[in-house]
Amino acid sequence: MAEQEIDYSTLPLSERVTHKIWKVRLGAYEELTKQFTTSASENDPCFRPYLNDPGLYKKVVTDSNVAAQEAGITSLVAFLQYGGPNTCLRLRGTLVAPLAEKGLVSMRAGTKQKTIEALMYFIELDTPDPVIEELLPILNNKLPKLVTGTVLALKEIIKAFGTRTVNPKSLVKAMPKLFAHSDKNVRAETSSLAVILYEWMGDSIKTVLFPDLKPVQQKELEEAFEAVKGTDPQQTRFLLSQQLAAQGTTSDSSSTAQDDQDEELDPMDLVDSVDVSAKIPDNFYALMASTKWKERKEAVDELFKIVSVPKIAEADFNDLTRTLAKCIAKDANVAVVTTAANCVEVMAKGLRTGFAKYRSVVAPSLFERLKEKKVSVSEALGAALDATFQSTNLSEFMEDSMEFLKSKNPQVKQETALFLVRCLKYIKVYPKSNEIKQICDASVGLLSDTAKPVRSAAAEVLGTVMKMIGERAMTPFINDLDDIRKQMIKEYFDTAEVRAKPEKTSAPTSAAAPKSASKTLGSVPSRARVGGASASSARKPGTTPPALSTRSGEGLNGGGSSGRTAKPISSSRTSRMSSSTSSTLRKKVESEATLPSSPRPAAPSLSSSGGASGSLSSRGGNNRGLAGMALSSSNSTSHSSVLSAVDKQELSDLRRAKEEWLSKSTEFEAQIDMLTVENARMKKALSEITKVNDQLTEENTRKDIDMKVKDSKLQRARIEAEASQALIMKLQKAVEDLKSENQLSSIPIMHEDPTVEEAMEIHDASDGITASEQTSRRTSVRKSIVPEEEKENGYLLSSRRESYHSGSQRLSMYASKDNLTSLSGSATGAAVSLASDLNGTSGNAGSVESWKRAAEVTNQLKARIEAMKARQLRR
Template sequence: MAEEDDFSSLPLADRWVHKVWKVRKQAYEEAAQIFQKTPDEYDAAFRPFIQDPSLWKSAAADSNVAAQQDGLAALCAFLKFGGREGALRARQNAVTPIVEKCLSSTRAATKASAIEALLLFIEVDVPGPVIEEVLPVLSSKQPKVVAAALGSLTQIYHNYGCKIADPKPVLKILPKVFGHADKNVRAEATNLAVEFYRWLRDAMKPMFWNDLKPTQQNDLEAQFEKIKAEGAPKQERLLRSQQAAQERAPAGGGDDAYEDDGGEADEPAEMDAFDLAEPQDVISKVPKDFYDNLGSSKWKERKEALEALYAIVNVPRIKDADFHEINRCLAKCMKDANIAVVTQAAQCIELLAKGLRKGYSKYRATVMQPIMERLKEKKQVVADALGLALDAVFLSTDLTDCLEDITTYLVHKNPQIKEGTMKFLVRCLRTTRDVPSKQEIASIVESAKKLLSESSEGLRSGGAEILGTVMKIIGERGMNPHLEGLDDIRKTKVKEFFETAEVKAKDKPKPPPPAARAPPGGPPKKAMGVKKGLPGLKKAAPAAAAAPPPEPAPAPAAAPRPGPASKLGMPKPGGPGGLKAPQKRTLGGPGAASPRRPAPAPSPPPMEEEPPASPPPKPAPRLGLGRGGLAGRSLAKPAAPAMPAAPVSPPPSSGFTAIERAELEELRTANERLLKQVDDARHERAKLMSEIQELKNQNAGLIEDHTRDVLSIKAKETQLVRARSDADAAEQTNDRLRRELDRLKRALSKAEAAAAGPGSPGSPRMGFRTMSPTMDDMGIYRDVSGGRNRMSMVSTLSEEKENGDGGGGLPHPRSKLSPELRYNGSNASSGRGSPARGFRREVSMEEKEPRTADMGAYGGGGGGGYGDRAGSRTSSRTGRDTPSSVGGGGTAPATSGMESWKRAAEVTSQLKARIEQMKAKQASRPQ
């Protein structure tokens, strides 16, 4: 116990660094109690720790976990009750030990105190220095330290938000921690990314998203989906400076001051990728051959050049440089004939405008008009790219700069350009944060009213949408004067768009200046009288001025004393010589009216009550002339000036106004009737135009059907011509076959005659020697002159060659005089290669063989072989022996004739069958 008493007697600073942990623990506890009891931040209890801030480093890095817990509690009390100076001094020594030693502690109280100490360090000053102290710890070799540091960063951004704590330094290192080998580190990195998404949404993705693995991206997307439905996050802890401002706000100037300081303040703009990213130099990365390729005659080279530029400028933020030449080339690409080049150029303009923001405003005049000229493109892909480019250009400027070009193209002759410009104006009105001036609103409203009378429904709806969006900005009361003259249908349409429009700029009524405010006692009576108006006072003066002066009396009895004269020499109305006395005396007259009383009901004075006509008065003398001037006139007859004042009295004027009102009402009614007729005519015209368009479409369909029918008819005609040609060919074939049949019939009859015997009538042997060399029906030339029988087979040989019978399939040429070989080698078909021709040649051989035998007998050749020159000639021509030489005798011709007759009968029957088949086929063909 003596030892403990000795420890307690030591100064607090000595016990703070004592080697016994219990002594240090007691010192930490005692310091925390002292800090809580201090009256203010200037108490002497804080002075030792302000002078020696390294004491907090030893407390945060205490080797004993129990003492470390109490040391962090003392630090939190010091930061909570102490001043800003002591906290700044302690921050440099305490943050790193807290992150390295305390956040990864196994004690929950120690971890909570460590995170609270970091949040208090930020609350006293700003978050930046604390985050800078935490980031180096993320490179530690111990995964638990890295995970604890990431958890502390998540708590910092959760409590103070990304508006107070800059997220850019942490976003840069997120890919590194996502690639850590420890799963706990990756889990804490995911929590930090989700916290960033609560504040930044998709604006944070360009900073690190492409560096993540697809699996990690999918996991994060699943986490993001859970918090998308949440509203905008709010800052949970305030800095000391924010707390002081909040405390001062109610006492600054009452309710008005509170509203000005923040009661009606607009919500802060959301952070985007542009605010988070660092500017990148892209102008130096443009290829040297970019301009040459962009001017190439091949569209693929131009498109590839633009794709290379797109890849270069596709960054969140671009460093400002000279982009005039690039924008001139991109504006020129808007006139390119290839839509792929136009689309790519529009995307490049969009990225440049988004990357430069306000720095792109100087290039607006170069690219905006070419883009709007290209809005005539009907392809939706191109139109979308051009619209996005225009929106990005508008964000770099304001409505005042773009309004002139917009109003110019709203009246373009091309309806496609007009519609695209109208949609662009609507988007501009929705996104602008500056309320347009009165002149700009008048110009926009005038252009929108012109669109209401267009024939296209899309343009009319667009005009109503423009008016509804303008009404949302300036309010219904401010828009009422601009809606005069519109019919109820259009006003209803404008109101519909007004109710659904969403704008960022709203016109707020400005309070009147202090000088214009009414005094507490109310307005003066004179002002009230002038404001309400006294018709008697206003109308009496013109009546008195218009009345001609009366004729001066010729001989006044006594000149009255003139009253005080005015600057023009006339007496003042209030003087005794004024004109009020005569007016009072003539109140009973029908044309008189009191200047102090309102005019009576409009009723013209009766004509019969007027006095008789008097001679016209003489012209009044000029002011200041005459014997006595105006002041010297006599007032003996005051009723004289009442009569000239009658024509200008209020009653006749009031009656004329009623007539004018009636006429005005009639004109208005007629105008409304005409407007209704014009509107009906316009609707009728629109209906007729739609019917015309439908008829045009039907006409186009009929033309297409007619063209299709004509083509079908031509195809049928072609088929008919082909069928006719086929029929003609078949007819020719039929004729040829008929002739062939006739020829075969004649050959058959001759064969029958030959079979009857050589002595029978009709035999070819009869009169054989008297025949002249002619060609018979079988195509055989005979020459019987000189006792010779010569046969020419040239025509038969040529026909057989044409039909493929020229020895095909035989090892050597076939004899033309051998009926057996000729028949066996022929086909069974009709025509030139038919067996009938072999039969004809057999008949010829029958005619020739007897003669040959006789000639052989005469020449001594005997019964075998050919004894004459004819025999040798025939033998040499055929190249082989004849049947007569082989058979040797006179019985060969008879046997050969019988066999030939049988074969001819068979061939004839076959030919008849084939002819019947061909006729059947010909009859079945379509004509």
């Protein structure tokens, strides 16, 4: 009950964020989200603790409780959304990897969604490359669920920002390994990612991805690509820099940016170059000079295999291109010519702009060989010309094209004209005016050629040019043609497709406005020029007002790529526009007179609502609406003068404020640079410290292992020493027992020896005693001479018995009188053997006592032997 009564809300927020109770942390995370959402600005104090300690938010997003974790990631999204770019820069390096590893594997769909949203904000507030670099290593993780979640996040990033914002090079390189993953979910998610990339990149992705995939996977992807073919993906999220650029640019520059974005991603940027110059065989040039066409064919076939790579590294190919050009121009075998043209094509595609320096070598030979009527040869030559053109521009090919359009061979003229058509469809920028004139004059001349294919090709050239420059601009070139030829050109014009965009017009177009307009508005010169020169002068050089640039572009270019001319404005429409413009301007003047602090918005509203100056001057329209304005009165004149002074004052204030902000921004940028350098230095120092720490840790671990090994060896030595000491004590005790036994009489020892018993047996036999008497006699003797204490010490008796057995000989040799003489030596040997046994048992400490004992035993044996000899003599 006591725990339930505790009010954790009274604790500071910093303590509740790290509290051990998950419900307390959950409430703290929700309160963080509320604070961030209701913050006044990016500099609000609620952001400061977590900017100073980014590691604190790492604990939030990796919370062990799933409910608290979701709330923590939600607070991170609010933190990034309202905290500005500084939050991204401070937290990105610490949070991206842990956030992905913990959030993308969550069982809660909300956690996954919020994790992806947070990653989106990390990209949006700065650049995508650091985030992608943090996510790519996770693709090698052993946990399939984490890999699947990471691929899903990457797919959503590409889908939102597009490949024009996110560079897919490193991602595409990692995809073949993902397609070979053992988990089916990883492979399925990777296929979805490939489809998204195809929508943005087109067939470019096939060039890089398909060579590393299995045929079955290629077939499945082809089917998936076919389902989305022709779709036009749109970028749904924009970087902060893109958003600011879109807000601060005119429609003209916005259209230019859009045109730049429409360019497809170059697939060659995704692959690595290959050095093919070192792979060319040494005998290639010798084989190409051979008189046998089969050897030349083998040589060009081998070369085609070598140069057939997506990207070729730069090298010196002068000799190779000259050899191929000579083969194309003069070889009699069309198979060799076709393969040589194929080699030129793949080299031009592999070297791209690097092949431009070889254009003058191969282009004339390709044009000249267009006389071949065989379709396979002409197609190979045309493909080689197209690939060579893509490495240069139209200006480089103008001279050769114009020359071969005048060729006497109809096949050459037709193929050259078709080549020009393909060039005009491929280029993205308008040709120069003199180039258009040369193309049109040459094509008009071919319209009267005797060969129908040549006339059709010339008409297609003219129709394509008309599609680019418009019908009005094309009129001087085709005005003198008959209706049949004009109709033929019109048909090709309707079906032609070009990529070139109209040239952008500049701001000085406003200078073409009629002078009468300025005279009519002489009483309000500052307001009359709000859409013209005065407005353009207030902006940066090179920019154009939106309405003016749009109208001017239509008037000068004849309606852009559509080729339609602008229709004149009727007088009724002009009068209605003038009336609406007058009322609008009158309202603006009145409002500005009462509110002098906000006169500037009148310029864009005036230009966009009616185009009073810009659109009228570009159209050369009627000025009656402006002439009848109430602004011509003296009252309006005074208002205009006041407003002009206010405008000037506010303009100066704005310029001053702009300079202040620019100076502050420069200071901020300098501080950011300094902090960046300091951060890099600290990271470097941290890495060095970490490296030294790792080395010290490794060395400490090695020393600990050595100490443990030495301790184990010392322990074993102690155990062995204790065992040895116990053995020594035992042996010493045995030696002491032996010493105590030696103090006893030697007779029991002698009777214990089997040699004494044998001697007694020999003696009894010599005395004529029967066997039963001998047995009873020996038993009585043994009982009489063996002490009781010696019977109890059986161990010592057995030890001495074994010693005597190993050291003495059997006494059976003494059966005769002659052998008794050698008993002394045998006794001595037994004594020596006994001494040696004692030495091995007791060691050096008891060596002296052992020898003394052996000497006593020897003396006893000798005495017994002498006694036995004496008894023999008496008998």
